Amino acid sequence: MEGPFFDLDIQSDQSSGKNSIKELINMAQRLKWDAIAISDFVLNKEDLIRIKSEIRKIDSNIDVFLGAKIKAENVKDLEKRVKNLREYADIIIVHGGELEINRRACEMPEVDILAHPELNRKDSGLDHVMARLAHTNHVAIEINFxxxxxxxxxMRSQVLAKYNRNILLCQKMGASIICCSGAESIYDMRSPREYISFLQTQGMSIDRAIETISKVPESIIRRAYEVRSESFIRPGLKRVDSGESQ
Amino acid sequence: MKLNPIPPTMRERKRYIIFDVISEKPKKIHEVNIAIWNSILGFLGESEASRARIWLISSIFNEKKQRAAVKVSHDHVENVRAAISLVREINGERVTLAVIGLAGTMLGAQKKYFDPEDY
Structure with a gap:
């Protein structure tokens, strides 16, 4: 099976999680993940810098990225916090659920993942317009395990029905779907193969299921590094050395 | 009177899903069995569960390593694997059932995943 496999939404005891970063990394190694992201709820860049230093202290065989999960009160708050944190985090995840927040997250190219747009809602939290915007702005829609x-x-059957609807919309509009554990403890983590099996039971083809935990997160990480590189000017425009051909 | 054994070509094809029970305290096989059946019946339903022909092999359960095998029809492996991954707790304690492999025969499963010295 093609890898590498990424789980980009894991919370540690630095915010709402129950286990330390080291315990989460050990569990990820045991479950054969190639890379994970510690995506804690953060308020400011100081929180991110603190978590980053914690990650750096740990010696591991897998790649560990730094994510920022943003739970915004309103659209303005979201815009402000995304702007402040984008520079320091590898991944920006928006805690979805509110319709206005879902919509604004889909409109922002700085956002990487819109997490659980259906949370605490009767509908799936996503419509065809948002799915199209997510496609245009490279925002991946999360399936939160x-x-x-x-x-x-x-309740589970209702959650699955909402996920199925979002999968259908994203496939139709070309938006990326990403499957993450959303783990708050080591016991919430599962191996990559389990996610693939689960997505297959929801009618996804095996290739698409694999993409949700390999190609999609990989492209998010690659884009984040590209944007933060010195040669990047703006989307579609980058500085090229005289000897380098584009 | 005994039933005649079914000819090999007419027997159902099966697979063995091998998994580890990751938890703070070791679990007994009957506790794992109840949790798996609850999850399978909840996720797949009675009709699909009957077609999957599920059987937890208690004889090879490795209590030391907390490793178990479940027999399943070959065309329901993905469904059962997904259902196993949805087990969240046993007796109120958090667990993860991590699937570590798949085998075509009992002998193959025992050779690869179950060490006789552990029993």
Missing amino acids: ENILSTHRR
Whole structure:
């Protein structure tokens, strides 16, 4: 099976999680992930710098990226915090659920992932316009495994129905779908193969299922590094050395 | 009177899903069995579960390594694997059931994943 596999939404005890970064990394190694991102809820760049120094202290065989999960109160708050944190985080994840926040996140090219747009909603939190915007601005729509794990019976079937709708919309509009654990403890983490099996049971082809945990997160990471490189000027425009051909 | 054994060509094809139970305290096989069946019945339903022909092999459960195998029909592997991954707790304690491999025969599963010295 083609890798490498990424899980970009894991919370440590630095915010809402229950386990330390080291424990999460050890579990990820055991479950055969190639890279993970510690994406804690952060308020400012100082939080990110602190988490980054914690990550640097740990010696691991897998790549560990720094993510920032933003739970904004309103659209203005979201814009402000994305602008402040973009420079310091590898990945920007927006905590979805509110329709205005979902819409604004899809409109912002600085955002990488819109997490659980359906959270605490009766509808799926996404329409065809938002899906098209997400495609245009390279915002991936997340399928959060934690929401499935933490629900049962009727509630789980409703969550699955919303995910199925979002998958359909994203496939139709060309938006990327990313599957993340959303883990808050080591017991919320599963191996990459389990996510693929789960997505297959939801009607996704095996190739698309693999993409959601390999190609899509990989492209997010690559784009983040590209944007932060010195040669980057603006989307579609970068500085090229005289000897380098484009 | 005994039933005649079914000819090999008419037998159903099966696979063995091998998984580790990751938890703070070791679990008993019957606890794992209940958790898996609850998850499978909840996620797949009775009809699909009957077609999957699920059977947890208690005889090879490795209590030391917390490793178990479940027999399943070959065309329901993905469904059962997904259902196993949805087990969240056993007896109120958080667990992760991590699938470590798939085998075509019991002998193959035992050779590759179960060490006789652990029993």
